[in-house]
Amino acid sequence: MLSTDLKQELAEIVGEAHLRDDPESRISHSYDATPMYQSLPDGIIYPGSTEEVQKILRIASRHRLPIVGRGAGSNLSADTVPVQGGLVMVMTRMNKILEIDQENLTATVQPGVLTKELHDAVESAGLFYPPDPSSMKVSTLGGNIAECSGGLRGLKYGTTKDYVLGLEAVLANGETIRTGGKLYKDVAGYDLTKLLVGSEGTLGIMTEAILKLIPLPEHRQAMVAHFTDLDTAAQTVSEIISARIIPCTLEFLDRKTIQVVEENARIGLPTDMEAILLVEQDGPRSTVNRDIERIRDICRKTGAAHVEVARTEEEGTRLMAARRNALSALARLRPTLILEDATVPRSRIAPMIREINRIAEKFRVTICTFGHAGDGNLHPTFLTDARNKEEIQRIEQAFDEIFEAAIRLGGTITGEHGVGMAKAPFLEWQVGKAGMEVLRGIKKAFDPQGLLNPGKIFTENPRKRAVDQT
Amino acid sequence: MLSTDLKQELAEIVGEAHLRDDPESRISHSYDATPMYQSLPDGIIYPGSTEEVQKILRIASRHRLPIVGRGAGSNLSADTVPVQGGLVMVMTRMNKILEIDQENLTATVQPGVLTKELHDAVESAGLFYPPDPSSMKVSTLGGNIAECSGGLRGLKYGTTKDYVLGLEAVLANGETIRTGGKLYKDVAGYDLTKLLVGSEGTLGIMTEAILKLIPLPEHRQAMVAHFTDLDTAAQTVSEIISARIIPCTLEFLDRKTIQVVEENARIGLPTDMEAILLVEQDGPRSTVNRDIERIRDICRKTGAAHVEVARTEEEGTRLMAARRNALSALARLRPTLILEDATVPRSRIAPMIREINRIAEKFRVTICTFGHAGDGNLHPTFLTDARNKEEIQRIEQAFDEIFEAAIRLGGTITGEHGVGMAKAPFLEWQVGKAGMEVLRGIKKAFDPQGLLNPGKIFTENPRKRAVDQT
Numbered sequence A, B: 001m002l003s004t005d006l007k008q009e010l011a012e013i014v015g016e017a018h019l020r021d022d023p024e025s026r027i028s029h030s031y032d033a034t035p036m037y038q039s040l041p042d043g044i045i046y047p048g049s050t051e052e053v054q055k056i057l058r059i060a061s062r063h064r065l066p067i068v069g070r071g072a073g074s075n076l077s078a079d080t081v082p083v084q085g086g087l088v089m090v091m092t093r094m095n096k097i098l099e100i101d102q103e104n105l106t107a108t109v110q111p112g113v114l115t116k117e118l119h120d121a122v123e124s125a126g127l128f129y130p131p132d133p134s135s136m137k138v139s140t141l142g143g144n145i146a147e148c149s150g151g152l153r154g155l156k157y158g159t160t161k162d163y164v165l166g167l168e169a170v171l172a173n174g175e176t177i178r179t180g181g182k183l184y185k186d187v188a189g190y191d192l193t194k195l196l197v198g199s200e201g202t203l204g205i206m207t208e209a210i211l212k213l214i215p216l217p218e219h220r221q222a223m224v225a226h227f228t229d230l231d232t233a234a235q236t237v238s239e240i241i242s243a244r245i246i247p248c249t250l251e252f253l254d255r256k257t258i259q260v261v262e263e264n265a266r267i268g269l270p271t272d273m274e275a276i277l278l279v280e281q282d283g284p285r286s287t288v289n290r291d292i293e294r295i296r297d298i299c300r301k302t303g304a305a306h307v308e309v310a311r312t313e314e315e316g317t318r319l320m321a322a323r324r325n326a327l328s329a330l331a332r333l334r335p336t337l338i339l340e341d342a343t344v345p346r347s348r349i350a351p352m353i354r355e356i357n358r359i360a361e362k363f364r365v366t367i368c369t370f371g372h373a374g375d376g377n378l379h380p381t382f383l384t385d386a387r388n389k390e391e392i393q394r395i396e397q398a399f400d401e402i403f404e405a406a407i408r409l410g411g412t413i414t415g416e417h418g419v420g421m422a423k424a425p426f427l428e429w430q431v432g433k434a435g436m437e438v439l440r441g442i443k444k445a446f447d448p449q450g451l452l453n454p455g456k457i458f459t460e461n462p463r464k465r466a467v468d469q470t
Helices: A004-014 A023-028 A050-063 A115-123 A141-147 A192-196 A230-242 A255-265 A285-302 A313-333 A346-362 A389-408 A424-446 B004-014 B023-028 B050-063 B115-123 B141-147 B192-196 B230-242 B255-265 B285-302 B313-333 B346-362 B389-408 B424-446
Strands: A043-045 A067-070 A087-090 A097-101 A106-109 A164-170 A176-180 A205-212 A219-227 A249-254 A275-283 A306-309 A336-339 A366-372 A377-384 B043-045 B067-070 B087-090 B097-101 B106-109 B164-170 B176-180 B205-212 B219-227 B249-254 B275-283 B306-309 B336-339 B366-372 B377-384
Touching: A004 A043, A004 A050, A023 A043, A050 A067, A050 A087, A050 A164, A050 A205, A067 A141, A067 A205, A097 A115, A106 A115, A115 A141, A141 A205, A164 A192, A176 A192, A176 B424, A192 B192, A192 B424, A219 A230, A219 A285, A219 A313, A230 A249, A230 A275, A230 A285, A230 A346, A249 A255, A249 A313, A255 A275, A255 A313, A255 A366, A275 A285, A275 A313, A285 A306, A285 B285, A313 A336, A313 A366, A313 A377, A346 A366, A346 A377, A346 A389, A377 A389, A389 A424, A424 B176, A424 B192, A424 B424, B004 B043, B004 B050, B023 B043, B050 B067, B050 B087, B050 B164, B050 B205, B067 B141, B067 B205, B097 B115, B106 B115, B115 B141, B141 B205, B164 B192, B176 B192, B219 B230, B219 B285, B219 B313, B230 B249, B230 B275, B230 B285, B230 B346, B249 B255, B249 B313, B255 B275, B255 B313, B255 B366, B275 B285, B275 B313, B285 B306, B313 B336, B313 B366, B313 B377, B346 B366, B346 B377, B346 B389, B377 B389, B389 B424
Parallel strands: A043 A087, A067 A087, B043 B087, B067 B087
Antiparallel strands: A097 A106, A106 A205, A164 A176, A164 A205, A219 A275, A219 A306, A249 A275, A249 A366, A336 A377, A366 A377, B097 B106, B106 B205, B164 B176, B164 B205, B219 B275, B219 B306, B249 B275, B249 B366, B336 B377, B366 B377
C-alpha cells in the first residue's frame, strides 16, 4: 500500500486517474503470463510521457520504492511480477507510432505500441518488422525490447535486438539517456542500445525506440513434412541449412504435441508420426519457389513419410495451423502449462530432444516439445497442475536436468523468454562466477540502489548443480 | 622500460622470443594507422594461448601495468597507441581458424586471424562473412571485433557486431568469461557479447570468437552513375531505398575525390561531375538482374548524367576501382591524410556533404568526401601535413564543426572507426553526461583498476562545444 503523502506526490505527476492502489488493481498486477509466480505491488502507475517517467523515478529513488516496468505482462519468466512490492509502471498509455520513416526505413515508437499494430502499420507501407513473438497480438514493443523477444522468424531474420537502432531510456535516478539513432553504423562508446535490449527492466525504463525496418518480402510459401523418426527430422533440418537455404521459419512438433493438438483441434495431423517440420520461405517469388522445391527434394531424399507444399496462401495458413494451435491445444489438457525455452546449436536438436524425453520419463512428467528447429530454440512444455506440489517438485528437478543438458550441448538456459525470476537461480550455470560479477557490475552502473525490477536476473538463492562442473 | 624482474616473470609465461623491449620494437608499436598519435610502450608481448593471456593479465593487475591489446594496428582512432605506456599485447600468434561448422553456419576463430583469410576460407565452402573493412587484407578479426568494424556491405549486411555470436574474453583480473555460443537466440543475462564488440580493448582481451556465417550470394553485379549535382545523387540514394531495394554496396565519391583519383590513377573518371554513385547488388541471379535494372531506371529518372551497368565481373571490378583507389590516390597528394567517419541518417547525406564543404571553405582546408552513402557513413578525408601546426589547428576546428553538424543532423561522431583517443574528447557531445556516467560505470565493472587500454574512449580533457547545447 502507498502512503497518503506518496500517493499525492505521484498523483500530481500522472493525475489521479492514472494511479491505483485498490485491491483489485493490485491483484491483477501481481502476476503475469508465467505460472506459479505472484506478489502484490503497492500500486500501479500509468505514465503518459517521458517527463512523467522521469519524475516518478526521482520520487522512487528518494523513497527507495521498487519500480517494475510492464507492458502487457505476456512474458514467460515472471519478469513483471513485483516480487519486492513497489510500483508497477504500466507503459500502455505511451502507445503511439511516432513515425514511419520511408527514406531511412525506420519506425519510431513509444513502448506501449502493440507488436501486431506495428506489423500492420509497416506492412501496409510495403515494409517489414520481422520479430514475431507468439504473443504479438497482445505484447507491447516495450516489452519485446525489454525481453529481446524472439519468434518464428528468428532463423532468417534474427530477434528484437537486431531491429533496435536507438533508444530513449530513463535511468533509476531520473536521468534520460538517448542511444543510437536512425543509423546502421554507430560506434560512439559501448553499445548501450544492445545492452538495454533484453535487460528486462533492470537497467532503465524504455520510453522511445527507433526500430529498423526492411522491405516486405514479396512472396511467401509454406510446406510440411512428416517423419516416422526423430533423427530423420533433425537430419532434414541440417541438410536444408547445409544446402545453404535459410527458410524464414523452420518449426518442429514432436509426437506428443502432434497427438495433443490433433485430439483437441482435429485438423488432420498424423498422430502416428514422431515429428512434423513446418517450413516457410519468403522473398522474391522465383527464389521462394526454387527454395521450396529444393527443400521438398531434401525431405524426400532424407526419407520423410509425407511432404506437402501449399499451393495457395490459404493452404499455407492451414498447414501452419498445427504450429499456431499447439500452445492453446496443450493449455486445454491440464490446468498449468510451463513453457521452457532451452536452446541448443541447431546441430544438437536431436540429442536435446532425446534428453528431454529421457528426463520426462525419469521424473514421470509430461513434456510436449515443439519450437523453432531452425535456430535450435525448443519449447519443452510441461503439462501439470500447480496445486500438485509433489508433481511440481518433480518438474523442478526435471528443469535442472534440462538446463544442464542444454548447457552441456553448447546451448543456453533461455533462448527467448529471458531470465526474470524463473531462470535467475540457473544463470550462474550459464555465465559462470566471473560472468555474474560483470553482470552485477553493469546493474550497479545503471541502478546503484537496485530499484529497477529488483529480484530479476539476480537472485540470492542460486541453484546448486546436481553434477559438479569443476 | 620493463624492470628485470618483471621481464623475467613475463618471459616465463610466453618465452623470451615473445617478449620485447628493445627500442626498435617499442618505436614500431608506439603508433598505429591513425596519424599524429604516438607514445612508447614499455614492452611488447605475444601470447600464444588464452592461459598465457590470463597469466599476463594477473601480473599486469599486480603491477598496475597498462595492457594495450593489438592486432594489426590498422585502426583509425589511435586505439592501439599505448598512451600510458605498459605492455602492447599483440595477438597475432593466436591466428588459427579453429572450426568452420557447416551445420550451424559458424566459424570459431582466434583473434589473430586476418579478416581476408576468413573470407577466403569460408567462401571456398560456399559461405559468407560479410564485414569488409577496407583494411581487411591486413586487419585481424580480433581488431575488427574490438572496433566493431564496418565496411562497404554494411547497408545490406550490417557490421561486425551482427556476426559475433559468442566470445571468450579475459578480464583485467585474469578471469575468463565465455559469452553466447553457436546460437542465434540467447537471452541469459545482459548481452555481454555485443557489449564486448566495439569495446576497443577497454573491457577485456578477446581470445576466441564464434562468428555467424551466411550462404554466399550466388551472383553479384555492379553499376555506376554520374551526377552533375549533389542533390540529384542524394535523391537517387533515397529513391533506391524507397523503392524497397537494399543494394549490398551503395558508395559515393564527391567531386574533389573524383578529381584526385583521376589525376593519380587515370582510370577515366569524369572530372566534371559533382558526384559518382557506385552500386553493387548480390543474391540470386534473377533478383540481382531485376534490382540492377530497376536502379538503372531510377538513376535515369532522377537525372543521372551517365549510367553504366557492368556486363561481366571484370567490368564490375573496373567500375569499382574508383572507390577502391580513392584512399591510396588521396594519400599520394599530401603527407598526412586524416580519415573521418561522421555518419548521418541516409536521408541527411546531402545536407551533411554541404556542411562539410562549407566547413572546408571556412577553415581553408582540403576535404575530399567519399564513403558509404547507403548507410550515411561518410568519410570526409582531410589532406594535410602533420608538420604544419597552423593548418592542423584549423583542421581541428573543422573537426569540431563536422561533429557538431553530424550530431545536429541526427548522426554520430563515429560510424565505424571507434572512439579511441581521436574521438574521446567529443564523446560526451554524443551520449550526454548521463550516458558518460553509465559508460564509466560499465568500464569499472569490467576493469576497476583501469588497466585495459587506458586513455581510450574516456578522457580527462573533453572538448567544449562551440555552440552551447543547453
